Amino acid sequence: MSAIDDNDQALTEPNKPSRKKPMFPVQESLRSYLKQHGREVKLPVSYKDLLHFTYSVPLLDKNGRDTYWETVLYDIREFEFIREGLVKMYAILKTEGDLTFTKHLDVARIDYCSFGNSNPFRIRIVNKFNDNYDHYYIKIADASRIYGLELEHLLSPNRITYLTHHNTLVEEHIPGIPGDVFISKHLNEPSTNKIRLAKEFVKFNERCFVRLLGDMRSYNFVVDITPDIEDFQYRIRAIDFDQQSYEGRKNLYLPQFFKENKELVSLCTKHLNQDSVEQYQMEERTMMAFRVASTRFRLMELLNIMARDKISTEEKLNQLRSELSEYFKSSAFLKCTSMGQLVKRQLKQTLQKNLALISKNLGKFED
Structure with missing residues (x-):
């Protein structure tokens, strides 16, 4: 070069x-690979579950400019199910499902982006004890994106944590x-x-x-x-x-x-x-x-x-x-x-x- x-x-x-x-479906051979290497696990909330929000408001940055994200809100009964599932999902992503520490975790915000290909949800998890927060993302499971994540994990100097379950893809925040x-x-x-x-x-x-x-x-x-x-x-x-x-x-x-x-x-x-x-x-x-x-x-x-x-x-x-x-x-x-x-x-x-x-x-x- x-x-x-x-x-x-x-x-x-x-x-x-x-x-x-276009999105490309996850074929059975790729699904088997993901299961074999611990990427395919049962998740408590799916991408489709998050689409059931009732309304949204534009998310602006600290200077009042559009971020291309919207904060979404749910019916209270719907949100209780989603909230509990998202906290458990964070534990699966970070501690292999150990729920010991989830009692002081909560969902501070759910953002949705209709810009781009993957239309992701960004989940903000907050520690209620000290207000520290972290993010992760939930997207549609697209085969080409999964290949990209796995090649990044294997060939780059960076390790990547992500999980799949049927048509749902969960990624850590980079x-x-x-x-x-x-x-x-x-x-x-x-x-x-x-x-x-x-x-x-x-x-x-x-x-x-x-x-x-x-x-x-x-x-x-x-x-x-x-x-x-x-x-x-x-x-x-x-x-x-x-x-x-x-x-x-x-x-x-x-x-x-x-x-x-x-x-x-x-x-x-x-x-x-x-x-x-x-x-x-x-x-x-x-x-x-x-x-x-x-x-x-x-x-x-x-x-x-x-x-x-x-x-x-x-x-x-x-x-x-x-x-x-x-x-x-x-x-x-x-x-x-x-x-x-x-x-x-x-x-x-x-x-x-x-x-x-x-x-x-x-x-x-x-x-």
């Missing part, structure tokens, strides 16, 4: 994801400053280490491309800041996995090509030279290769299921395999008949050199 580019042509409007991605907020309010603060941030954006860009996670515009990731010796370290984390291996354009899997990320791209071109970019890309590929090797049996099980699943259209599949084939100068991509096969081929194509270096000690990544 070439160095990050911030020219105007690279950040044009054609590099824009589909306005509305902490961090939303990317668009960070760019507008924190990017140019004197305390921001722009070189380290640029390095992290290169690595994030590489992670997304290697596992074909699309639509990483600034509001679909967060920036996690950790104080370090004399300075700060940064981690960019994806929070939206709807566009896992769905789009046909190669550039939609590279965050550098979105105009919403232009300031981060400019940061990279200003502070990093070609050698530095290639070094950070190699570092990320090496770490991903170690993750592939250490999770290879579970990963191959997932990819084999994904290879048989339909999570995009024939048109997008044909476009992506053609563009990847041209980009890598490899006809192997043209033999792929599903998005899952393309992800598998992309991992081999991008990580094969790194995997070869560690295969003697950790085993080979088999086709």
